[in-house]
Amino acid sequence: MELAWYALLGLFFAVYLVLGGYDYGVGLLLARHTDPARRRAALNAVGPFFLGNEVWLVAAVGILFGAFPVLEGELLAGFYPAVLGALTGVVLVTAGVQLRSRPDGQRARAWWDRVVVVGSVLAALGWGAVLAGLLQGVPLRADGHVAGVSHLFTPFVAAAGLAVVALVALHGATFLTLRLPAADAAPVGLIAARLVPVALTAVGAAAVLGLLSADVRAAARQPVVAVLLLSLLVAALLTARAALARRRPGLAFAATCASLALPVVLAGATIWPYALVSTVDPGASLTVADAAASTPTLRLLGWVTLPLLPALLGFQAMCWWVFRGRTDGRAPVYW
């Protein structure tokens, strides 16, 4: 039962990175445009999905708290600076996107757009750092607490954070290529194509630094799986590149979606059966089974939430279906 809940947690967080990822990617790309109309078009391409995207994060943390309370406390408190950064980013993007068009002045809107850009960078960096922190292990002591936060400040964590920023930017550009009116999509497609090598380089740099880090090598319990998933990630990026070159944005978007889901799977699977690997005391490492809530709690959560899962997914799918296709003159403009 713990495995099922761990998989569900991974699923929700991965879907959050995929969906929230293009929010942040589009947010990052606002920095490239100075034309207010194009900025607005980009934000309204995300439009109806925006609110439904970030709920995956809230739900993931809900699952984390309900099903893995011990992990929740140590994970968030142990990665305090990274979580703080990500959280600040999420709050800035949430407020920025929804409020930017409420003032009338162009200057106020440009100011809010800067808030969105900064928030997007922080969110991507923060979540990248959290995933890297998991891979590199934490100074978890025998008393069950993570000691200090300085363990986060390593080249690997920084590189992984930057890699997620690059992945998110590529993902956002690909999303816009798929979603903007055909005439506006072509230039964004070029940006996306140019971002693929950047993302590949960033992922490669993070991988090399990871391999060079003794902590990462020691924490990896399933190195074969890690290498396999890393190759899949590279393959996804190469697919995106080929698809963008052949003007098949749908396929390219599927590939960039995979490129943001895979890091979550990679982090979870590489340290399996642990949820947190201790760098100071091997005996203190926290297994997924130990991190989980006790059986009555898991059973209760299962009975209450699993029957509703089809409804959750169904209403999300309804949102994607109703607002599918490219934006056009008929689309409401609100953000």
Place this chain on the structure above:
Amino acid sequence: MDTLLLARLQFATTTSIHFLFVAVTLGLVTLLVGLQTAWVITDKPVYERLTRFWGQLYVINYVLGIATGIVMEFQFGLNWSGLSRYVGNVFGAPLAIETLVAFFLESTFLGMWIFGWHRLRRGVHLALLWGVAITAYASAFWIMVANSWLQNPVGYEVRDGVAHLTDFSALLDNPTFRVAFGHVVTAALLVGGMLMAAVSAWHLLRRTDDFALHRKGLRIGLITSAVAIFFVQGFGFAQFFAISDVQPTKFGDDPAAAPLIADWTARFGPGDYTPPALADVGLGFMILIGFTLGMLWLMLPLLWRDWVIRLRVPLRILQFALPLPFVALILGWIAREVGRQPWAAYGLLPVEKAVSPVSPWLMLTSLTGFSLLLGALAVTNWVLLARHAARGAEDPALGRRPDQPPVDPQPEPAFA
């Protein structure tokens, strides 16, 4: 510097800001459901315009509800990791259910509602708003279940120092839950109604356009808040019985407090087991405000022949009374939460055991950062709300026809 104190300050700041916004969300969405349903049934344009005008204010207000709510959720793990470690098995369940069953759907529905104008069939569009409202209430329900458990832990047993769930129905049956839920929900309705009445009064006083529309808003708001205050008072006083049974230390001079404190001293060691006086003082003021707002009933007869508008004084009173329910909201929340001190979970987990073992500097950074960020966002949000409220129902961006180009602002003249 003390990590615990900083963590408590941060919790108080975030919760207070959060509560100010979610109460408006909950109150306004109820009124919006009424307005949009009336529009779909009667097809009268005034209801459509009211839905768009108030919907716009609702959506602006909603932003801060989410932003602070996300911080709240993370805060449990960031600052109170002991809470998840020792009581997470029980306390985490209602929170997890809230995020999955309520908030997840609420936001998904709202996104579709905002962008669904002129695109979805009217029935579907209305159903989405109903969905938003129902899940918003479900959200309040589960959050109050979780909070009530901290006030009065039930349905658990402690094994190896960790609480395990034994009886979930006890959480729903918690005496500190049901009455408090009624109190909070009706208080939210009071806030929503007062806001609608006060904004409409502002327009009527200034004789802006749209007399009919704001007259309707005033009547709906006034009647809603008058009915709501009755229930707020009822649920409020009913809570005293439940509280003195299960939380005798909360409001001072309860005879049951002394033996309980003796028991705690035996089990947890000597310490100060009485909450700070702050909780009591706030409570007194809140009750005073509650009684003052009870006089809203006196305005109801004035609805006859629009005397409430013609006399003008009632409009001014409504305008100036608007901060009162918000102040009461915060004071009530402080009484409930500070009254739980020094416990994170009453009689089970003291706050110093619940706080995360992070350095005070980190906690201070987080406290300052988030207080400034959320405070700035809250003020900005209120300014935007006030501006949009003052602008009136002429052409809100929400529900504007897509073929009507958005009034994108003219470039501002540069200073030469």
